[in-house]
Amino acid sequence: MSSTMECVSVGEANPDIAGLGIVIALAVQGGISVILSFWLIARDPLMGNSPLDRYNRQAETSKATIEAAKGLIKGICDAQIFAGTALLIAAFATKDSLTLYHWHVIYDITNFTAISFCAALVHVSYSGINTCKSSEHYVRMTLSCVFAVMHLTFSIFFGRALERWDWDTPGRCYNTRLVSHPGAAHPTVDRIYLGITCCYMQVCLIACLITSFRNYYRDPFRSFDPDGIDEGEPELEWVVMAGALYQYPIHLYMTVALRVSNESLLEGDSENSWGFGQIISLVLVADTLIRCGRAVYDVSRSGSERKPRQVEDGNVGEKQLSPPGKPS
Secondary structure (H helix, E strand, O other): OOOOOOOOOOEEOOHHHHOHHHHHHHHHHHHHHHHHHHHHHHHOHHHOOOHHHHHHHHHHOOHHHHHHHHHHHHHHHHHHHHHHHHHHHHHHHOOOOOOHHHHHHHHHHHHHHHHHHHHHHHHOOOOOOOOOOHHHHHHHHHHHHHHHHHHHHHHHHHHHHHOOOOOOOOOOOOOOOOOOOOOOOOOHHHHHHHHHHHHHHHHHHHHHHHHHHHHHOOOOOOOOOOOOOOOOOOOHHHHHHHHHHOHHHHHHHHHHHHHHHHHHHEEOOOOOOOOHHHHHHHHHHHHHHHHHHHHHHHHHHOOOOOOOOOOEOOEEOOEEOOOOOOOO
């Protein structure tokens, strides 16, 4: 063990796995999912905390706007499915030659895929307004389960790789200056980080799957009583999505910090060089940004935009708003 406790070399650069373009692609798409998810939590009528809240939101936000946001989340999720799964497959194929630095970077950036999965599962699985197709819904749930198993398997291999930590051997350590306390014991703290974040992500994915299945069969207008509206407890979606989305800043920081502190310790070409994998990843980001611009344009031109109305005490103006099947 080195007396200075500093990593001499983190091994060969691998831009096809941890390149700048790949990191930017997954991080940007995950960030857009986070923003859209928080917006939908605040504006989607079907995610209100009570029947009254759901009707207020439905009066204030047009159906076209909600559908556009959900369409973007579905598109991002589908792109992340292929990018995240392909990255894990590439990692499994080269696991014998992966350095600990690359194990860590791959682990963090693939968590962005889990965030997009959760957003799509929770927000586009309702049985009423804005329903996704049944086959599409179950395919997405199946892919989420497959990804969860692959991510768990990768995490186990990562944990075993950490057992070979050696400060003096290239590829068996990384600079920890920005990710841990200077006096921290490695790889103990790395295993703790891996164990906590992996369990947290798996729990969030399972919760999102359960919430998605629950929402798919629920009635959004259940228990509506205009004469005595029960506010009830906050919807499960708030808790599930907040828990899933809080992963994003943690893994984003770890990814950036690891790249910044270890870039000078890489051998060979820079991971910022632009190869085929990097360009393909950025093309996926460009597609996502084009979808965003198209959605904004379509909503602004949509003739279905309605003037904001506020439901107070069960009334809209002088006319009471009631759910389908009940007279006003």
